[in-house]
Amino acid sequence: MSAGPGRVGVGPAAAYGEGAAAVALVATTAEVLAHPELDEGLLAPWERRRLAGIRVPTRRDDVLAARLLLRLCASRATGLSPRDVGPAQRCPGCGRDGHGRPYLPDHPGVGVSYSHADGLAAAAVGPGPVGIDVEPLTRRPGPVSVLRRLLPHDEVDAAGAEPDPGPALLRLWVRREALFKAGRDDVRLAEWTDRRRAAVVALAGADGARRALSPAPSPSPAQAPPSGR
Secondary structure, three states, X not given: OOOOOXXXXXXXXXXXXXXXXXXXXXXXXXXXXXXOOOOHHHOOHHHHHHHHOOOOHHHHHHHHHHHHHHHHHHHHHHOOOHHHOOOEEEOOOOOOEOOOEEEOOOXXXXXXXXXXXXXXXXXXXXXXXXXXXXXXXXXXXXXXXXXXXXXXXXHHHHHHOOXXXXXXXXXXXXXXXXXXXXXXXXXXXXXXXEHXXXXXXXXXXXXXXXXXXXXXXXXXXXXXXXXXX
């Protein structure tokens, strides 16, 4: 990630097949909204209508930042400009557009995902199913008794056995959210901490994209984390 304001950096992309790439970006909302390539005018009319319905300014900014960051990821993965990539959404349940899992209409084999939370945004684009989730380091997803109803018992119990289960439960939460967004459990999963942005991030899917995850102090390539946790 870049150190200067108004810029969002990326680690090295992992190349696939015919030039496809996996790109994952994490940034603060302020970084995204100050990025010179990104502005609200990139959004489709239906996206702007949805933004207009969000009454809390900070939440509106987070949603806007996540949607813009997704366009930047898609731009870097496809080689198109952010203005030439148009993510769409379709609900698998009702079949309607405008909500549900995002996708790139012109790139059916490419998976996309985005996330936002309290001044943070994350997005990912890569071959096949992809899911990404970001949360503030200080967030606690809930007590063990509640999480047992939402997540696998053995994983929750293992995390809850630690002297301070909060951080472990948060890591478990973002991992499960990323897998849920990918729509599959049998994909590569990586999780890391972006301390500069006080964020915990998990990415599911896009085999080999783990090499593109490490936060970098500049747009130059960064060393990857040793493995997914």
